[in-house]
Amino acid sequence: MNRIDLPRTAADLPEAWRSAVLGRVAGAELKLLRMDGRPLPPERHDTPEALLxxxxLLRLTVDGADVDLAAGELRWVAAGVEHAVRAGSTGTLLIVEQPAGPPPH
Structure with a gap:
C-alpha cells in the first residue's frame, strides 16, 4: 500500500469542499477534502458517514446542536440525520461513507 500524506493531498485538491475518493474499504469510500472556512447548507444522507x-477544526450543526471537532476527533453521523458545516471550518477532513446504491464494478 502506498503512503498518503493527507494534509498535502488535500492542499493539492483544485477546489475546497470537493472531495477526492482515495480508495474503498469493504465497500465504503474514503474521501478527502480541504475545508476553507465557508459554511455549507444542511444536508442528509441515506447512509451513515464518519467525519475525521x-x-x-470542523464546526458542525448536527440535528440542531452545534458541535466542534478538533484534529484527531471523529463524529459519526447516522443515516437521515441533518447536518451542516458552520463558518470557520478549516483544515483537512477525511470522510468514510457507504455510497448509496449498488457498489461500482
Missing amino acids: VVDG
Whole structure:
C-alpha cells in the first residue's frame, strides 16, 4: 500500500469542499477534502458517514446542536440525520461513507 500524506493531498485538491475518493474499504469510500472556512447548507444522507478531522477544526450543526471537532476527533453521523458545516471550518477532513446504491464494478 502506498503512503498518503493527507494534509498535502488535500492542499493539492483544485477546489475546497470537493472531495477526492482515495480508495474503498469493504465497500465504503474514503474521501478527502480541504475545508476553507465557508459554511455549507444542511444536508442528509441515506447512509451513515464518519467525519475525521485530520488537521484544523470542523464546526458542525448536527440535528440542531452545534458541535466542534478538533484534529484527531471523529463524529459519526447516522443515516437521515441533518447536518451542516458552520463558518470557520478549516483544515483537512477525511470522510468514510457507504455510497448509496449498488457498489461500482
